[in-house]
Amino acid sequence: MPQSVTPAERALALREEIAQHNYRYYVLDEPAVPDAEYDRLFNELKAIEAEHPDLITPDSPTQRVGGAPASGFGEVKHEVPMLSLGNAFAEQDMHDFDRRVREGLDLPAGDLFGGGAEVEYCCEPKLDGLAVSLLYENGLLVRGATRGDGSTGEDISTNVRTIRNVPLKLRGEGWPAVLEVRGEVFMSKAGFEALNERARETGSKTFANPRNAAAGSLRQLDPTITASRPLEFCCYGFGRVDGELPDNQYAILQAFREWGLPISRELKLVKGIQGTLDYYRDIGERRAALEYEIDGVVFKVNQLSYQRELGFRAREPRWAIAHKFPAMEELTELLDVEFQVGRTGAVTPVARLKPVQVAGVTVSNATLHNMDEVARLGVMIGDTVIIRRAGDVIPQVMQVVTERRPADARPVEVPSNCPVCGSAVERTQLVKRGKAGSTTSEGSVYRCVGRLTCQAQLKQSIIHFVSRRAMDIDGLGEKSVEQLVDTGLVASPADLYRLTYEQVLALDGFAELSTKNLLTAIQASKKPTLARFIYALGIPDVGEETAKLLARALGKLERIERALPEVLVYLPDVGLEVAHEIHSFFADAHNRQxxxxxxxxxxxxxxxxxxAAEFAACVSLADFLARLNITGIASTGAERLASTFGSLDKILSADWLDLKQVERLNDKAIKALREFAENPEQRAHAEAVEQQLRDFGMHWDSPRAEAAGGLSLAGQTWVLTGTLEAMSRDVAKAHLESLGAKVAGSVSAKTHCVVAGPGAGSKLAKAEQLGVTVWTEQQLLDMLAEQGISA
Structure with missing residues (x-):
């Protein structure tokens, strides 16, 4: 802080600068500085206020979190009632609403020669959150309240101050002396996912949906808990006003935005009933891609004079309506739980439900994931349950209404024998390997041990083998595969390649042309890429991306087949458990056959x-030693051993006196190392792993290779989201992978870049939250062009 600037002046300047950054970040969505700079300013203000407590003001950004937990919430009487909205569920409901508005305003009706006067409507999505009221006096936030019953709510002033995009002081000028702002507190999809992920990591209770999470977070008696939750605010209207506001809804919300209050980015003005229906359809089509949950669209007559003229009826205004989307959650009865068998033998519980309409679709089945999820939900057969369906996501059981549990409700039990083949069903075992040896615990998955003698597993294996992203054999749908298995023509994927014309022609649904086409497709599939072939084999936990990595990194099927788990873990994103799955798959005699x-x-x-060039000589001796799980030998000790002896053989052959010369290697570590070296089985295995690294060219003494120019993105993780217009996402993904990048389905702090097209939703939000680089499609096209790749 310059000598000429007093602490009070600096604190004031910092508060104003931070408020401006908050406005740009939360309201304009145009951050001007990186997070690190914002944190620096915030911490400087915090330090000044700590040294000079008399400089702390109620609107200081440092005062968002503070105070002891409350014993309860006080009551707030709403001077202007917070009314609910009437609902429209069908298009005709909207026509009726528009007709009532025009009749109430005595506007000219349509006839054979025209459509009559059109009303201007202000439109915005109906956020699925918690309605709140914020009271500002002379620009300062003085109170926050819930809607409650519309007349009386709860005082949540301390908690709303913790919400980052709620301004503690209005910016600019022209705001009324008293302004009551009304809006919705909600949680974005990305924030909700992150909150539940933290809860799972700590063993805490997860939330069923973002609305419950927002409501539960805002009503915490301890404001520090509310502050830790990713809540956001969006204003949509006003209550009490002492002063002047513009004369229409749209202009009022634009003024709110200028004063630092966040409004919907989807806010729009439309003319007449057709404009409202078009807006509803547009938002409905983009609903799944939005960053937040919505349950409909709100339409308000734009002119305030018209609103006053139309007035109210009962508990709702005549000038506004909520056009609801079909419900995404519904109550129904769990009739039974059946178990399905997948291609890896996983025996999965499936809920059989009393049919119910959810989001416009009749739902009679829903996933229960696994028995751990059944236990977490506490679900029993006969229960009333909440079902959720969002977009194309498989319906799932979200919650049990225990108050409605019948007396004859039955527990869900895993069958002891496979429901398809009768083989034993066993619970998977999780092996955790470490320096103290391996420990075994029960997994969440139950598996049929029948493998390909189980027709369910065989059918699913064949369906996976012929799928578009695997061997891509067109013409073999599920029904055709079932026929091939049921008739005994196919008992393994290899049997597909000895099918005859007569055998295929005899199947239901096949004529001469379709038979010839299928046999041609089978023949054409004989030269897959190595990645497709590995993926088609259906190795447990090996998806498309891991298959591509194995193919590109190791280059040959023979290397992948004999790769030891301890070698595979040197490949990015291949953990020890996956490495053991890969090794076990190729070691299995039946799979080899x-x-x-x-x-x-x-x-x-x-x-x-x-x-692949980046894996040549990629393993250092120190890293190799650290991974041997020898007690007391971590990365630093391994580095010292490697630099002292230079080879594994010399380290394992060194005696006690030689090892004592290694700097800061204690007696416990020396003893553990000598015991390892003197154990014939352990030493032989370590030497076998080293030899394989040498054979593959990954050993520290192997010659290094220069990365090819085409692998300029090697080691980077990219994410594609939204709609790409110049090319499909599959094509973009293939181009990025050809340059060495990994294209992931989710955003993390390790993501190098996110390419966001129109309609980008939660992935884009998470990228911005984490500070990950975001590109437009045009920037991607420009980069590809520089690499000689055209769209």
Missing amino acids: VIDQLLERGVTPEEPGEL
Whole structure:
């Protein structure tokens, strides 16, 4: 702080600058400085106020969180009642509403020669949150209250002050001396997911949906808990006003925005009934991509004079209506729980429900994920449950209404035998490996041990094998696969390659042309990329991205087949458990037989051949030592051993006196290292892993390779979201992968770049929250063009 500037002057300047940054970030969505600079300003203000407590003001951004937990909430009487809105559920309801408005205003009606006068409506999405009232006096926030019953709410002043985008002081000028702002407190989809993820990590209770999470967070007696939740505010109207406001709804909300209050980015003016219906359809189509949950659209007559003329009826205004979307959650009865068997043998509980309409679709089945989820929900057969369906997401059971549980409700029990083949059903075991050895615990998945002798697993394996992203055999749908398995023509994926014309023609639904087309597709699939082939095999926990990584990194099927788990973990995003799944799959005699049969019948994966350049000599001796899980030998000790001895053989052959020369290597670590070296089994395994690293070219003594120019994005993780207009997301993904990038489905702090097209939603929000670089599609196209790739 300059000598000539007093602490009071500096504090005032900081408050004004931080308020401006808050406005740009939360209201304009145009941050002017990086988070680090904002934090620096905030911490400087905090330090000044700590040294000079008399400088603290109620509107200071440092005062958002403070005070002890309250014993309860006081009552707030709303001077202007917070009324609810009438609802429209069908298009005709909206026509009726518009007719009533025009009749109430005595506007000219339509006839054969014209449509009559059109009313101007202010439109915005109906956020699924908690309605609140914020009272500002002379520009300062003095009170926050819930809607309550419309006449009386709860005083939540301390809690609303913790919401980051609620201004503690209005900016600019021209605001009324007393202004009551009304709006919705909500939680974004990204914020909700992050909150539940934290809850799962700590073993706390998760929330069923963002609305419950927002309501529960805002009504915490301890404001520090509210402050830790990702709440947001969006204003949509006003209550008491002592002063002047513009004469229409749209202009009022624009004024609110100028004063630092966040409003909907989807706010729009439309003319007449057709304008409202078009807006409703547009928002409905984009609903799933929005950053927040909505349950409809609100339409308000724009002119305030018209609003006053129309007035109110009962508990709702005549000049506004909420056009609701079909419900995404409904109550229904759980009739039974059945168990399905997937291609990996996972026995999964499926809820059979009393049919109910959810989001415009009749739902009679819903996923229960696994038995851990059944236990978490506490669900029993016969319960009344809440079902949720969002977009194309499989309906799921969200919550049990225990108050409605019948006396004859039955617990959900896993079958001891496979419902398809009768083989035993066993619970998976999770093996955790560490320096103290391995420990085993029960997993959440139950599996049928019948493997491909189980027709359910065989059918699902074949369906996966022929799918578009695997071997891409067009013409083999689920029903055709079921016929092939049921008739005994196919008992493994390899049997597809010895089907005859007569065998296929005899199947239901096949004529001469479709038979020829299928056999041609089977023949054409014999030269897949190595990545497609690996993915098609259906290795547990190996998805498309991991298959691409294995193919690109190791280059040959033979390397992947014999790769040891301790070698596979050097590949990015391959953990030890996945590495053991891969190794176990190829070590299995039956799987080896199927692969050999595929190769014998002409399936020849196209192999890159060479190890990817970035993995050549990628393993250091120190890293290798640290991963041997020898007690007392962590990364620093491993570095010292590597620099002292230079090779694994010399380290394992070193005696006690030699090891004592290693700086800061204590007796406990030396003893553990000597015990490891003297254990024939452990030493032999370590030497086998080292030899494989040498064979693959990953060893520290292997020659390094220069990365090819085409792999300029090697090691980077990219995310595509929204609609890409110049190319499909699959094409964009393929281009990025050709440059060495990994294209992920979710955003994290390790994401290098997010490419966001129109309609981008929660992924874009999370990227902005984490400070991840965001590109437009045009920036992606420009980068690809520089690499010689055209869209």
